[in-house]
Amino acid sequence: MTPDASALLVLLGLPFMQRALLAGLLTGGLGGLLGSVAVLRQMAFFSDALGHASLLGLTLAVALGLNPTLVLLPFAVVFALVVNAVVRRSRLPVDALLNIIYSASLAIAVLALSRLPRQGPGLEALLFGDILGVTWLDLGLIAGLLLVAVVLLARHRRSQILLCLDEPLARSRGVDAERQQLLFVVLLALAVALAIKAVGVLLISAFIVMPACGARLVSRGFSGYVLLSSAIGAGGAVIGLLASGLFNLPSGPALVVVQLLGFVLALLASATDRPGAAASASSPDRVG
Amino acid sequence: MPARLVAIAKSHKQRHGSQHLAIFAAVAWPPSLVGMGETILEVSHLSVRQGGLLAVEDVSFALAPETDTALVGPNGAGKSSLVQAVLGLIPRQGGSVRLLGHALGPHGQLPPPVRDQIAYLPQLFAPRGRFPLTVAEFVALGGAPAAGRRQAVQRSLELCACQGLERRLLSELSAGQLKRVLLAFCVVRPRRLLVLDEAQAGLDAQAAEQFHNLLFDLRRSQGWTILQVSHDLDMVRRSCDRVLCLNRRLRCAGSPDHALSPGQLAQLYGHHYAPYRHQHEPAAQP
Numbered sequence: 001m002t003p004d005a006s007a008l009l010v011l012l013g014l015p016f017m018q019r020a021l022l023a024g025l026l027t028g029g030l031g032g033l034l035g036s037v038a039v040l041r042q043m044a045f046f047s048d049a050l051g052h053a054s055l056l057g058l059t060l061a062v063a064l065g066l067n068p069t070l071v072l073l074p075f076a077v078v079f080a081l082v083v084n085a086v087v088r089r090s091r092l093p094v095d096a097l098l099n100i101i102y103s104a105s106l107a108i109a110v111l112a113l114s115r116l117p118r119q120g121p122g123l124e125a126l127l128f129g130d131i132l133g134v135t136w137l138d139l140g141l142i143a144g145l146l147l148v149a150v151v152l153l154a155r156h157r158r159s160q161i162l163l164c165l166d167e168p169l170a171r172s173r174g175v176d177a178e179r180q181q182l183l184f185v186v187l188l189a190l191a192v193a194l195a196i197k198a199v200g201v202l203l204i205s206a207f208i209v210m211p212a213c214g215a216r217l218v219s220r221g222f223s224g225y226v227l228l229s230s231a232i233g234a235g236g237a238v239i240g241l242l243a244s245g246l247f248n249l250p251s252g253p254a255l256v257v258v259q260l261l262g263f264v265l266a267l268l269a270s271a272t273d274r275p276g277a278a279a280s281a282s283s284p285d286r287v288g
Numbered sequence: 289m290p291a292r293l294v295a296i297a298k299s300h301k302q303r304h305g306s307q308h309l310a311i312f313a314a315v316a317w318p319p320s321l322v323g324m325g326e327t328i329l330e331v332s333h334l335s336v337r338q339g340g341l342l343a344v345e346d347v348s349f350a351l352a353p354e355t356d357t358a359l360v361g362p363n364g365a366g367k368s369s370l371v372q373a374v375l376g377l378i379p380r381q382g383g384s385v386r387l388l389g390h391a392l393g394p395h396g397q398l399p400p401p402v403r404d405q406i407a408y409l410p411q412l413f414a415p416r417g418r419f420p421l422t423v424a425e426f427v428a429l430g431g432a433p434a435a436g437r438r439q440a441v442q443r444s445l446e447l448c449a450c451q452g453l454e455r456r457l458l459s460e461l462s463a464g465q466l467k468r469v470l471l472a473f474c475v476v477r478p479r480r481l482l483v484l485d486e487a488q489a490g491l492d493a494q495a496a497e498q499f500h501n502l503l504f505d506l507r508r509s510q511g512w513t514i515l516q517v518s519h520d521l522d523m524v525r526r527s528c529d530r531v532l533c534l535n536r537r538l539r540c541a542g543s544p545d546h547a548l549s550p551g552q553l554a555q556l557y558g559h560h561y562a563p564y565r566h567q568h569e570p571a572a573q574p
Contacts, residue, residue: 040419158429165415165426165458171377172408172483173431174400216420220457225420270418 032233129252
């Protein structure tokens with residue numbers, strides 16, 4: 001089927017599609033924003049573990065017959081705080097520990113789901129997302145979290161950058177590393193919990209990591225990096241959603257594939273990048 | 289008395305009207321005596337536990353203004369643990385630390401105005417991958433005042449011979465450039481104490497010499513007091529006022545001539561230790 005302009009207009013006129021597009025824009029921007037810090041702090045795998053573990057929270061919601069989003073939010077925060085504490089105290093390598101946690105969470109959740117009577121969204125929707133089913137409540141929560149994330153990251157920008165660079169250096173400048181880590185982990189957990197509906201459990205990590213990696217390859221300044229990461233996230237989500245509607249594709253994977261295209265473009269652009277060549281570096285007056 | 293100490297004392301006299309304190313601080317021991325005057329750093333009976341082991345035990349010393357003190361000792365002697373505990377970056381097992389007259393809190397707390405006067409150069413500082421932060425952005429993070437931030441950053445970069453690097457990413461710098469940029473990060477606002485943990489690690493001989501000369505000049509022009517961990521005993525001998533020899537406990541302290549004498553070094557590093565002197569320098573006297 002070849003889509004035309006009239007099909008696109010019809011699509012844009014549908015209320016559920018309008019909600020989905022708005023959700024994609026906000027969720028993509030949120031994922032790109034938090035992903036920009038997560039990637040620099042080498043927490044990409046942490047978001048992966050959070051995403052996989054979220055299936056446990058969804059299973060709990062299905063078992064209790066409650067709104068999945070309202071169960072998932074506190075579940076993700078508690079889970080993230082516990083994992084963060086375990087990771088900081090463990091003598092095992094972080095990636096190995098996170099691998100154990102996310103594999104175990106996924107296995108337990110699938111086993112539990114298999115014992116529950118079929119109701120609510122199917123396993124496929126949980127694994128790969130169903131952004132078309134987004135509600136006004138979901139939209140309000142995503143918009144609220146995006147606002148909070150922007151304000152908090154702007155306020156703690158210096159601390160977060162220094163922590164990304166070197167923790168002892170950051171601490172020597174008076175940065176409370178534990179407090180900043182908790183702040184970011186909670187924001188990331190809430191973002192993952194809300195974005196699960198858009199892209200599902202299996203693809204959530206890519207949704208957070210891919211825009212930031214693309215932006216990192218071509219940015220020559222921190223402000224530009226964060227903005228570009230958010231733009232790739234939001235733009236990729238909207239374009240992916242439109243493509244999924246026009247070509248009748250699953251929405252979650254379509255979003256991630258468009259973000260992948262953004263990453264590939266950045267990869268190609270970075271091949272021509274030379275140190276000191278760009279004149280787009282941020283002014284130091286905008287830092288700190 | 290070494291000519292450098294006299295120069296420091298003169299500089300101190302110009303600033304503070306007293307020549308005695310700086311001369312005294314460079315040679316004074318034990319710290320209780322130094323405590324009679326102004327001290328930048330006062331460490332008393334400090335012990336630090338790392339990984340279940342006592343890395344530093346019952347160490348006391350003090351630094352007076354505008355002195356350069358080296359902390360030397362073999363690998364695993366507790367040098368990095370000591371400086372990190374002194375700055376409150378890791379917890380201490382016992383003892384007390386006073387920085388610029390303020391007691392370091394049990395969790396490393398210091399009033400922000402005091403913390404702002406202290407700078408630390410970590411042992412390993414190498415941004416991972418392509419880190420999207422320019423040199424100018426990084427230097428501004430050192431605490432450049434909001435008003436005139438651009439000028440403060442530019443001035444710091446010029447002072448540290450980093451002109452032309454403003455728009456480069458940190459991850460694009462050589463090891464030598466990165467160390468100079470770290471110094472610019474420190475210079476961007478006035479400091480009184482600079483703590484360096486093996487700042488010359490990873491530098492080739494030429495870059496290490498450039499860094500050392502830059503540090504020496506900055507110390508004189510900025511009036512810094514320096515505490516530096518170093519394995520470069522030749523550099524310590526040439527430019528430091530005082531040496532602390534650490535191997536879990538403080539083994540000796542004093543002038544470089546005293547603390548780096550063959551006997552003291554053999555005691556610190558073991559009897560198999562044989563100092564190597566560069567060919568362009570006079571050979572060590574037995």
